[in-house]
Amino acid sequence: xxxxxxxxxxxxWKFLEHKGPVFAPPYEPLPENVKFYYDGKVMKLxxxxxxxxxxxxxxxxxxxxxxxxxxxxxFKDWRKEMTSEEKSTITNLSKCDFTQMSQYFKAQTEARxxxxxxxxxxxxxxxxxxxxxxxxxxxxxxxxxxxxxxIEPPGLFRGRGNHPKMGMLxxxxxPEDIIINCSKDSKVPPPPPGHKWKEVRHDNKVTWLVSWTExxxxxxxxxxxxxxxxxxxxxDWQKYETARRLKKCVDKIRNQYREDWKSKEMKVRQRAVAxxxxxxxxxxxxxxxxxxxxxxxxxxxxxxxxxxNLHPELDGQEYMVEFDFLGKDSIRYYNKVPVEKRVFKNLxxxxxxxxxxxxxxxxxxxxILNKHLQDxxxxxxxxxxxxxxxSITLQQQLKELTTPDDNIPAKILSYNRANRAxxxxxxxxxxxxxxxxxxxxxxxxxxxxxxxxxxDARRExxxxxxxxxxxxxxxSKKTVESKKKAVQRIEEQLMKLxxxxxxxxxxxxxxxxxxxxxxxxxxxxxxxxxxxxxxxEKIYNKTQREKFAWAIDMAEADYEF
Numbered sequence: 323x324x325x326x327x328x329x330x331x332x333x334x335w336k337f338l339e340h341k342g343p344v345f346a347p348p349y350e351p352l353p354e355n356v357k358f359y360y361d362g363k364v365m366k367l368x369x370x371x372x373x374x375x376x377x378x379x380x381x382x383x384x385x386x387x388x389x390x391x392x393x394x395x396x397f398k399d400w401r402k403e404m405t406s407e408e409k410s411t412i413t414n415l416s417k418c419d420f421t422q423m424s425q426y427f428k429a430q431t432e433a434r435x436x437x438x439x440x441x442x443x444x445x446x447x448x449x450x451x452x453x454x455x456x457x458x459x460x461x462x463x464x465x466x467x468x469x470x471x472x473i474e475p476p477g478l479f480r481g482r483g484n485h486p487k488m489g490m491l492x493x494x495x496x497p498e499d500i501i502i503n504c505s506k507d508s509k510v511p512p513p514p515p516g517h518k519w520k521e522v523r524h525d526n527k528v529t530w531l532v533s534w535t536e537x538x539x540x541x542x543x544x545x546x547x548x549x550x551x552x553x554x555x556x557x558d559w560q561k562y563e564t565a566r567r568l569k570k571c572v573d574k575i576r577n578q579y580r581e582d583w584k585s586k587e588m589k590v591r592q593r594a595v596a597x598x599x600x601x602x603x604x605x606x607x608x609x610x611x612x613x614x615x616x617x618x619x620x621x622x623x624x625x626x627x628x629x630x631n632l633h634p635e636l637d638g639q640e641y642m643v644e645f646d647f648l649g650k651d652s653i654r655y656y657n658k659v660p661v662e663k664r665v666f667k668n669l670x671x672x673x674x675x676x677x678x679x680x681x682x683x684x685x686x687x688x689x690i691l692n693k694h695l696q697d698x699x700x701x702x703x704x705x706x707x708x709x710x711x712x713s714i715t716l717q718q719q720l721k722e723l724t725t726p727d728d729n730i731p732a733k734i735l736s737y738n739r740a741n742r743a744x745x746x747x748x749x750x751x752x753x754x755x756x757x758x759x760x761x762x763x764x765x766x767x768x769x770x771x772x773x774x775x776x777x778d779a780r781r782e783x784x785x786x787x788x789x790x791x792x793x794x795x796x797x798s799k800k801t802v803e804s805k806k807k808a809v810q811r812i813e814e815q816l817m818k819l820x821x822x823x824x825x826x827x828x829x830x831x832x833x834x835x836x837x838x839x840x841x842x843x844x845x846x847x848x849x850x851x852x853x854x855x856x857x858x859e860k861i862y863n864k865t866q867r868e869k870f871a872w873a874i875d876m877a878e879a880d881y882e883f
Contacts, residue, residue, distance in 0.1 A: 334529045334553065338504050340459035340468065342511030343532050343545055344452060346475035346494065349373045356426045359419035360412055370403045374491060377478045379423035386480060386488065395489035396478060403491070459531060459547070460508075467548035468531065479538045483652030486618075490538050499534040529553055550868035559872055562843040564701045565709040566883060572710065575698050576601065583664045589685040593694055595668050596622050596683055600704045603659065604711050604747050606650060607688045607704035619648045622704070623688045628678035632669055641666040712744045712841035717883045719743045720850050729814070731821045734860055737850065738825055744837045758830060765823050772816045779809045838862075844870035845877035852879035 329336070351372060357364045358375060367375060378387065378396055386392045397415045404412065412418065437445075456471045476494040479487055497517035504510060506524045513519050520534075532545035547554055568575075579601075582594030599605050599622050608621015620629065629647040636642035639660045649655040661669075672682055688704075695702040719740035724733060783805040790798035838847075844862075848870070851858050862870060 332527050335461050335526050336505070337508065338459065338461050338526070338531070339508035340504060340511060340531050341456045341471075342502060342513075343500065344456050344472045345497070345514065346473055352376070352423065352426065356422050358423060359421075361417040362419075365411070368405050368408060371400065371405070371408050373476070374400045374403045375418075375420065376423055376427070377476070377491075379420040380427050381478065382420055382424040386478075389488065391484070391486065392478075392489035395487060396491075399489075399491035461547070461551075461553065464552060466551040466553070469546050469548045471545055473534075474543075481652060483648065483654065485652045487538055493537045495534055495536075501533045503528065503531055503533070548868070549865075550871055554869075555872040558869070561709065562713070562845070562883075565706055565713060565843065568699060568702060568706055568710045569714070569883070571699055572601075578698070580664075583668055589690075591668055592672060592683040592686045593691060595665055595672070596686055596691060597694075598661075598665060600707050601711065602661075603645075603657065604708045605655075605704075606708070607691055619650060619652055621649065621688075623683055623686050623691055625682040626678065627673050627676045627680050627682055630669065630673075630682065632666065632673070634666075643669065708748060709841050709843075712748060712837055713843040713846060713883050715744050715747055716740050716842050717846050720846070724850070724854065726854075729817075730856060730860070731818045733854055733856055735821045735825055737847075737856075737861060739828070741838060741842070742828060744842060748837050748841060758826075762823070762826060765819065765826065769816065769819045769823065772812065772819055776809070776812045776816055779805070779812050783809050839866065839869070843883050844873035845881045846883050848873050848877040849879055849881035852877070 349369065351369055358367055358372070359365065378400070381387050393415055401409055401412070452471075457468050458465050459468055460466070473495045474492070477492050479485075479490045479492050481488045497513040498520055500513075500519050501521045501523060502511060502519050503523045503525055505526065510522055530544040530546050533542055535542050549555075549558075575597075579594040579597045582590050583598075585591050585594070600607065606621040608619075608624040620626070625647065629645060631644040631646075633642040633644060634640065636644070636658065641661050641663055643659055643661050643666070645655055645657045645659070647655055669682075672684075676684075692703060695704070695706075720737065723736040723739055725736070728736070783802070786798065786801045786805045790802050847861050848858065850856070851861055858867065858874060867874065
């Protein structure tokens with residue numbers, strides 16, 4: 323499938339036909355016995371206000387609903403959905419009692435868990451029917467799987483990190499918001515009865531099938547092909563090939579920006595220091611923000627003086643730079659790194675006579691930087707650096723950490739440690755899972771029980787050996803052998819549990835999947851599995867195996883990034 327006839331430059335398909343999106347089901351009002359209270363009194367809400375109230379009620383146990391910004395945004399948006407009568411009554415969120423609603427939804431969740439096999443089967447069949455009808459499209463001569471054909475239901479925006487818009491209402495998407503993309507000679511999907519599409523397009527330079535604009539950030543959302551589709555696989559493959567091309571010229575580029583640190587032109591110096599950060603720390607370039615996006619997030623080019631502190635000496639190291647800013651998705655980037663003396667001196671120079679809110683790189687923006695990267699190598703962007711550095715780090719770490727004599731669980735721990743090194747480089751953090759302490763406790767209990775079991779087994783082996791010394795017959799020899807095997811088996815089981823605990827503890831605040839899905843050439847992982855006889859499903863789950871089918875087919879055990 324990789325060898326098929328290619329379309330002319332920029333053209334993605336000649337024929338495209340699909341069934342359109344599946345909309346979120348309409349709101350079902352709460353049963354009469356589920357009451358909402360305001361200031362201690364029962365209050366019947368209008369359908370619109372009730373629907374938005376249920377979004378808050380479903381999150382009542384979550385710490386989001388305790389955050390001031392979340393509560394303020396929610397209350398403001400909720401009031402927009404109220405009747406004038408409701409508005410004049412409900413003036414204080416603290417006087418609202420959502421307890422009964424919350425309990426009702428919890429009971430529903432529990433009831434779903436206790437469904438009979440037949441009920442579950444019915445739901446499964448209905449989902450399969452939807453996938454069959456809406457989950458595929460025809461692109462050129464291929465039937466391709468669609469990734470997300472269901473449109474997200476309305477709800478409250480959470481955002482990541484401390485997002486300033488958390489708690490705002492994500493509105494229900496209607497057919498009138500939807501742009502359909504298909505070919506002129508295909509059957510255009512009909513809108514739901516009584517509605518019409520915002521627009522029908524025939525743009526074969528893009529691969530999306532459906533798009534709309536969401537109301538919170540004003541960003542455009544798409545329905546795309548599944549990652550396992552031919553066109554996505556090819557795009558993925560090209561992305562890693564571009565990063566491999568960088569490998570050939572990265573030394574030259576590094577020498578060049580080192581030279582540029584001494585340039586007479588301030589503009590060139592700033593560009594060279596920014597590039598050093600993008601290369602060394604895998605920082606994002608930081609695009610100019612969309613209009614109306616209020617989160618104060620920055621990338622390398624948009625760093626301000628207040629985002630860095632210079633320490634001539636810190637923690638016993640010279641020329642330390644301390645970074646502290648909000649990066650993509652409002653996730654804090656905090657890092658202390660030693661830099662070369664010349665970089666340090668340049669930073670001092672860039673910060674001279676500036677206020678904290680002034681730009682650190684005042685002669686630089688992302689388009690200047692990207693233009694420069696294009697001149698260095700065709701197709702080069704800050705993201706290519708990130709992909710290159712992530713992939714090369716994984717490959718080097720796997721070489722260093724894999725011990726040939728280790729068993730499979732220990733080798734997988736080494737793989738996860740290599741993946742962790744990349745996630746740390748790329749600043750892919752997460753909050754420790756809510757259930758973390760509890761699951762660690764359960765695991766520790768299992769480990770303790772296994773240790774007791776091992777002590778018993780060793781005692782039994784010892785007495786069997788003593789017995790065999792006295793008796794010296796075949797039967798007691800066999801008993802010793804079987805007791806030995808039992809000890810070995812329990813030792814292996816214990817090691818497996820201990821490896822699991824180490825892995826879990828080290829992964830507590832790091833999200834491994836982002837780099838695994840977007841920055842690591844999958845051929846490195848596939849080759850590592852083939853080389854060490856590790857089943858691929860120990861590294862990639864089913865969805866990841868589908869996405870990386872091209873790599874699983876292509877990569878041999880000796881593949882080098």
